[in-house]
Amino acid sequence: MWVAGVDGCRAGWIAVLMRVDDPQAHRIVTASTLAAIADATEKPEVIAVDMPIGLPERTEGSGRLPEQLIRPLLGQRQSSVFAIPSRRAVKAEDYGQACSIAAATSEPPRKVSRQGFAIFPKIREIDALLRARPDLMPRVYEVHPELAFWALNGRQALPEPKKVKGVPYGPGMALRRALLGRSGLLPEPLIHASPPRGAAQDDLLDALAGLTVALDIARGGGQPFPDPPGRDAHGLPVAIWTLRSPKVHP
Template sequence: MTWVAGVDGCRAGWIAALMQVGHPASAKIVVASTLAAIADAPEQPAVIAVDMPIGLPEHTEGSGRIPEQLVRPLLGQRQSSVFAIPSRLAVYAADYGEACALALATSDPPRKVSRQGFGIFPKIREIDALLRARPDLMDKVFEVHPELAFWALNGGQALDQPKKVKGVPFEPGMRLRRALLDQSGLLPEALISSPPPRGAAADDLLDALAGLTVALDLATGGGQPFPDPPGRDAHGLPVAIWTLRRLS
């Protein structure tokens, strides 16, 4: 019985969509305060596909890490959802001003940090520290991006509807993504239509479900990384954004 998980950050910490490979009825949603709690859950997921950057650069060239530069052109109008992650020094900065100063000093051309990107730095630091402390997890935890998963589910075509508009879920875009999850046949309909648990929003759940499709594909020998093969950062952490094999 192989369990896998799709994971996204949420207000309460992390939301995970868990499922046994080949057993859709086993699917469930959990919320945990730490990513380690998901990795060490009773299900012991063999693959954890998480919507959070893994592998930090010491210095950035151009518009972010190589995975970000490769993925953006595929996503059309959705490419702004792929943040440019700055250097490790900037990610570990104490405040926004220091993060911007360090990012400027460690990028070419010099780039500051976006407020939205800065908001996820604590989650990036958490996963970075976890994988560096527990290298046994490096072969289990994969970086994913929901819009790249939906690109694959949509036959390699960028979606024409946003998921959110001005920070608020956009129902036509949410419906489109739920329809793609349903059409994939990978997840039970009850899971796709379930409400988010306390501490998580509807779009957090949707992103975790997108990650779950990638985790299921990886567990059965699939998956495609950007770049291929993945790179490594200075601490040996993998540097790639993964998605599933295109279904059409």
């Protein structure tokens, strides 16, 4: 069985694919669409993607329930968890329009962050893909890298940020690589690999974090927030997944 950890990048998407029973069988790829990764030669049976799945018709409080549940766990890293607004707001391609719709479909009224708006095209892509191909729903899981690292760090928030003012932060990147190494889930050369063209080092790091969750889910683990996952109006799952047992493969 193959699994994949996926993150968005300049080229579209970066994926790290790995065989569950043979960690030496792996490859790093970029693709312009998520569908291309799902339909890759390896046909990954678990795809852990750092992108929101399942959109609300309206939001109450600070975003979807998964976002509200994981923020308190992440300490100073909780700002990396964007509040995803209503489906109508996500469909808006103009920032001002997105803010207006988001405010009108939330209680209390909330506009859209610039960082959140930047990922709307990818949210729309994954939403359209899963609605058009419901057969992919059992294979695709939403993850968040900082929640994966929280689990790998003994369910403790990380003291160092991954980026500072939008630039990768060396100590924070090193800490996350060390956690991946200590997990015993991934080969060391993969943890220290260079990203392919069209992807940055932090994109690859986030895809590797997703890969650890994909491996855990494939082995019968995985923990969703909330548990059990919710469903949106179109039947898409609404949950952010992480590792249930960080030491699943000593």
